[in-house]
Amino acid sequence: MKTLNIKAVSDEQKQAKYLAISQAIREAIKCGQVISSEQLPSARQLAEQLKTNRHTIMAAYNELIAQGWITSKQRKGYFVAADLPVNSSLRNKPMETLPAQPFRWKFTKNTDPSTIQTTASYRYNFAGGTPDISLFPFHEFKSYVGDAFSRPNINELNYGNTAGYTPLITQVTQYLRRARSITNREIVITNGSQEALYILSQILLSPILSVATEAMGYAPAWRCFTSSGASIISIKQDQQGMIPEALEQAIERQIQIGQPIALVYLTPLHQYPTTVTLPVSRRHAIYRIASKHNIAIIEDDYDHEYHYRCQPLAPIASDDPSGLVIYLSTFSKVMFPGVRIGFMALDKTLSDAVVNYKTIINHKVSVPMQDAIARWMQAGAFExxxxxxxxxxxxxxxxxxxxxxxxxxxxxxxxxxxxxxxxxxxxxxxxxxxxxxxxxxxxxxxxxxxxxxxxxxxxxxxxxxxxxxxxxxxxxxxxxxxxxxxxx
Ligand SMILES: Cc1ncc(COP(=O)(O)O)c(C=O)c1O
The missing domain is CATH 3.90.1150.10 (Aspartate Aminotransferase, domain 1)
Incomplete structure (x- = not known):
């Protein structure tokens, strides 16, 4: 029977003594002091060595038995487990002498960090889409968060209901009908617009397809599109936004070269980054072209509320007889980006596929936060x-x-x-x-x-x-x- 060369020092405040001892024994096994099937010192012997009592050692051994490091045999004592994965390589080699082989990752996707947004604090941050978070009524909102936890809907806190928390879907549906004239849509709550863009890219795009975008636009959206292997086709824009004739020419060109356009991504209300509003005549022209070629439109309406001259133009999604418009919006601008809640309003023919794919990523968006926002909206405090x-x-x-x-x-x-x-x-x-x-x-x-x-x-x-x-x-x-x- 071996004597173990261990020192179990326990910080009584932070860790029970038996846990410190079990950790020290585990380290001794890992570095090859005792090898597989070898007998360990008896509880009495180790207790004497460590100047503690036998029950503490037995508790430490029981912990290691539960973790699978050691076994106990009746009337024989404690033994290192026979099938420890570390043992075969350790039989003659303590752990410390193993060569440190750096692991070589084989990436299959581009993980270019160029669109990572910074949280660096600047003296003056003129970033275009940043709300003034200091205006947000945190104190008031806190009471809705409190309600979400003190009066939770237990059923909704479980898995399932991936499309979103029912009361939030109800609030968003009512708000879209009232403020943006959007009706008859399925609502899917997402982890910001970014998740919506990613899901759409995964289920609607492939390397033989392409996406038409305004010549200047929102790079995080392009990153989603290209992550599916699709190509981005830049469509000329002028002082009024995307030029419909240029879109039609690109559609025909892409058909000819065998990489047809499957999606048009647009920011029609406040073009990103130029801020111009796409006029009604162009909206109709782009819609007609998309419908003729069976191409879907992603309408990214990221800051709809902030319109000053008049009521904002109703979204393209509000007049969509073919059901080809996928409408995206977000709470990132009306609350703050860190809340990570957005939504899609889409046709029934697409929503099941979106929800099914979303379950692969993350089941659902945080229910307590959805609940708090639903309460905030219902109380009228959001508006x-x-x-x-x-x-x-x-x-x-x-x-x-x-x-x-x-x-x-x-x-x-x-x-x-x-x-x-x-x-x-x-x-x-x-x-x-x-x-x-x-x-x-x-x-x-x-x-x-x-x-x-x-x-x-x-x-x-x-x-x-x-x-x-x-x-x-x-x-x-x-x-x-x-x-x-x-x-x-
Ligand atoms: C064009 C555009 N779409 C969407 C968003 C919001 O994305 P998310 O909801 O993922 O925060 C932004 C934010 O800057 C944006 O500029």
Whole structure:
């Protein structure tokens, strides 16, 4: 019978002594002090060695028996288990002497980090889609979270009901009907729009298909499309958004080369990143083209509420007789991106497939958070907050317009159009946009520039920047712009 060379030191506050001893014995086995089937010291012997009592050692041994490291034989004592996977290689070699072989991963997908968004804190963050999270009524919302836990719907807390928490689906359905004229749709609650885009890419795309997008757009969406092997086809846009004739030509070209377009991805209300609203005539033209070629449209309506000049145009999904529009929206802008809740409103013919695929990824979205949002919406507090945020963002837009007019007079800004809505402005410079953004970054100021939004980077005129106004106070907008456009 062996003597084990172990020292079991227990921090009484943090770990019971028998656990510390069992851990020390396990380490002794792992590093080959005792090998498979070998007898261990008796409980009495080890208790004497470690100056503790026999019951503590027996508790430690019982723990190791439960974990499968050792066995006990009646009237014989304790033995290292015969079938430990580490043993064969350890028989003559302690663990420490094994060569450390770095594992070589064989990746099958591109994991390019270029679209990872940063949480770095900037002196002034002009990122275009960032809401002012400090405006969010956390204190009020806390009471709905409290209700979700104190009066839970036990059934819904289980697996199942992947499409979403029923009361939230009811609230979203009512809200879409009232505020966006969208009716007769199935609602699927997702982990933000990003999950919706990923699911759609997985079930509707393949390497022999392609996706038509505006020439400038939202790179995280493209990453979903290309993850399925599909190609992105950039469609020319002008001051009004995607040009329908260019879309039709691309559709025909792609059919000829054997990689047909299966989806059109659009941000029609506030084009990302230029913020222009796609006019009704173009919406109809694009819809007709899509319907003629049996192509679905993903309508990404990411910041619908924030429209200042008039009521926002009703989404394309509100007039969709063929059921080809997949409507996406998110709580990332009306709450904050970290809430990770969005939704799809889609035709019944597609919703089952979407829900089935979603179960592969994550079963469902956090039910307590869905519950809290449903209560918040039902109480009318959601729309109250929206009205408040819209008013503040409207003032910030007007303030940024005033400021940019000033820098235009100084010759630093060439032109800009006042956006009807959204959270950012698209601004033309008299100088290199890339250089300006780089210089600003060295001053801890974040600005996005044209090159970052183009499908085909070689098309960059290097003259445009996107300046978010929603996430900054008027004071910060003024100070930030002053730093960006400081006399050089
Ligand atoms: C065009 C566009 N779509 C969607 C989103 C929101 O995505 P998510 O709901 O995954 O946060 C954003 C956020 O910046 C966006 O700019």
């Amino acid at each position: 109250r907050y929206l009205r408040k945020a819209t008013k503040i963002y409207h003032q910030r837009r007007d303030f940024m317009v005033q400021q940019l007019t000033h820098y235009q007079q100084l010759g630093r800004v060439k032109s800009f159009t006042i956006p009807d809505g959204g959270m950012a402005m698209w601004v033309e410079l008299n100088e290199s946009a890339e250089l300006l953004a780089k210089t600003a970054l060295s001053d801890a100021i974040f600005i996005q520039q044209e090159g970052q939004f183009l499908v085909d980077k070689t098309q960059s005129k290097d003259r445009f920047i996107r300046l978010g106004f929603a996430g900054l106070s008027t004071q910060d907008i003024a100070s930030g712009l002053k730093c960006i456009f400081k006399a050089r």
